[in-house]
Amino acid sequence: MTDITTNSAATWRDYYEMCKPRVVMLMILTSLVGMFLAVPGMVPVDVLVLGNLGIALVAGSGAVVNHLIDRKIDVVMKRTHNRPIPQGRVDPLQAGVFAAVIGLAGMAILLLWVNPLSAWLTLASFIGYAFIYTGYLKHATPQNIVIGGLAGAMPPLLGWSAVTGTIEADAVVLVLIIFAWTPPHFWALAIHRKEEYAKSGVPMLPVTHGERVTKIHITVYTAILVVISVIPYFSGMSSLLYLTAALALGAGFMFWSLKLMRSPVPSTAMDTFKYSIVYLALLFVALVVDHYLF
16 A cells, blocks of 8 residues: 655645535535524524534534545545645644544534534534544445445534524434435445545445446435435425425436436446535525525
8 A cells, every 4th residue: 555645744725625625515505404494584693603613613523534544545546645644744643633623612612602412413423424434334334325324414403403402303304315315426426436445445335246236226325315305395394396496306316327327428427426416405405495485
């Protein structure tokens, strides 16, 4: 395995990159939606700002721990070999201290200025992603992303609980949507990066069971996702506007899943992955628009 190199000193951009800002931004979008759906009117500004800041800091801390634990794998993968730790711009001790500082800051914000339930749920999500998924499941089973996906699906519940201090059924439905979304989203990327995962020794489903089995799994989970995505309409959380958006977006996701299984070209797996991100963002935006218009 290639050794971790030592290059120039770290900049703020290296620490920012380790926080996986694009992933955290998507998480905060779903957290915001959880907040907005929890109340009929506007979310209190202090909870809106401090709640999402605390959640983002803890999520960023989990991302840094992910970089730290995966640093030897990252060296051999084209997608990740330029990350700050493999390139030696940030050493493991620095990364660990940074993760601890921002994680503790996030927890303090949630405990002191939001509410204890949101803080402990956020901590549970952090432990699930940083240690249970990254530290164990990722290397233990090809179903790693299914089992570990629950941690990444928590943000709507974190946002909801930040506003209400409770866990409610509608918030759990939002979690289930992301939980069902995560496997087809990530497995599409795993197909695209199959050779790199094989080289790294990570037992991703395309490596252990082949692309055909993975594509079947993607299609099945996409169908499950479409079914779960319409629950907000039938539970009374949303109206026909959201139902229409959910079905249209779900049809698009199913189109890409079937294309990936039946008539793929080299770019299809990555196109499916990219669509999945657009899908989730638009689905949750539709929930908010529907909530305030109807």
